[in-house]
Amino acid sequence: MAETINADMIIHDVVTKYPSTVKVFHGHGLPCTACAVGARESVAGGARTHRFTPEKLDVLLKDLNASVNGEPISVAPKKAPVGRGVPLQMSPAPADRKIKQVIAIMSGKGGVGKSLVTGLLAVSLRRQGLSVGILDGDITGPSIARMFGAKGQPGKSPSGGIDPLRSKAGIKIMSMNMFLEHESDPVVWRGPMISSAIKQFYSDVEWGQLDYLLVDLPPGTSDAPMTVLQSLPVDGIVIVSSPQMLATMIVMKCVNMVRQLKGVIVGIVENMSYFETPNGEHYEIFGPSNGTELVSMSGSPLLAQLPIDSALTTLCDAGRVEEYYSPTYELLAENFINTLKIKR
Ligand SMILES: Nc1ncnc2c1ncn2[C@@H]1O[C@H](COP(=O)(O)OP(=O)(O)O)[C@@H](O)[C@H]1O
Ligand SMILES: [Mg+2]
Structure with missing residues (x-):
């Protein structure tokens, strides 16, 4: 299976590019995608904050990649908590700005x-x-x-x-x-x-x-x-x-x-x-x-x-x-x- 998502990627970038992964994060009990601060962390950083063992992080990464490839995952996917109405977003920062x-x-x-x-x-x-x-x-x-x-x-x-x-x-x-x-x-x-x-x-x-x-x-x-x-x-x-x-x-x-x-x-x-x-x-x-x-x-x-x-x-x-x-x-x-x- 091709690995698209790795531990160093920023959670915000992962869920922006692959929206299907939101449910995987939440299925694993990681609330970071709904947290302004947590979403700026890497996948590994979020896992560390929530005291994931290295093994648990491995399973999370496998599931994230599986969901991107349309394959089954090991936990029940869970919907992210959403606010009322259409979620608003701040503008993302272009990488090369001055x-x-x-x-x-x-x-x-x-x-x-x-x-x-x-x-x-x-x-x-x-x-x-x-x-x-x-x-x-x-x-x-x-x-x-x-x-x-x-x-x-x-x-x-x-x-x-x-x-x-x-x-x-x-x-x-x-x-x-x-x-x-x-x-x-x-x-x-x-x-x-x-x-x-x-x-x-x-x-x-x-x-x-x-x-x-x-x-x-x-x-x-x-x-x-x-x-x-x-x-x-x-x-x-x-x-x-x-x-x-x-x-x-x-x-x-x-x-x-x-x-x-x-x-x-x-x-x-x-x-x-x-x-x-x-x-x-x-x-x-x-x-x-x-x-x-x-x-x-x-x-x-x-x-x-x-x-x-x-x-x-x-x-x-x-x-x-x-x-x-x-x-x-x-x-x-x-x-x-x-x-x-x-x-x-
Ligand atoms: N810590 C402070 N000590 C003394 N004067 C202050 C202080 N903070 C604000 N001011 C004065 O209060 C007024 C309002 O401040 P300002 O920065 O214009 O508020 P805002 O931008 O929130 O409307 C200004 O005249 C400013 O100089
Ligand atoms: Mg002012």
């Missing part, structure tokens, strides 16, 4: 500091010498360009694409602000136009080689964030929350949407967790921090708990976010990089 990782930053609502976390994560990654771009996916409420003091219109790249603006530290930035005559001009567009602008920001912009492209999503779980997750090759999602948000279950909405789209949550950032006075007194202004609950609800790691810092607001308003330094954000970047290494 942008190594596309990461979307998401939050259930506006004003929790999603753009700020995007900006500061980019700053910390750049400080480590990595090449970083920010696609401001918040078309109607763009704030990235301003935070970095990036002004002017993007030019044309030698190949005819759009050349993104660059921050002082060399972060490439693309934002709707750059196309408005006045920064305060409103963008009154409907969903489809917003979606196509976001897609163009990805495909028509000459991003060049990037380690990370961070996409600052518009708030909520509506059309626009869904377009980003479905039409851009997003590798992972960072969810930004605040202590208040947990109480209203908004975080869970995000988590569920990502799961439905079969996306990977890299981790959660809790912003505005506390405020510290200059003499070290600690106040939890928006209620107690919810680190543990966030982790257990989302099944994803907590990447950082960020304090409220008025110096930040001042620097952002002045377009000088890159001058901000706090070890908390360096730690955020470190946790982010390490978590991605594990999840890929």
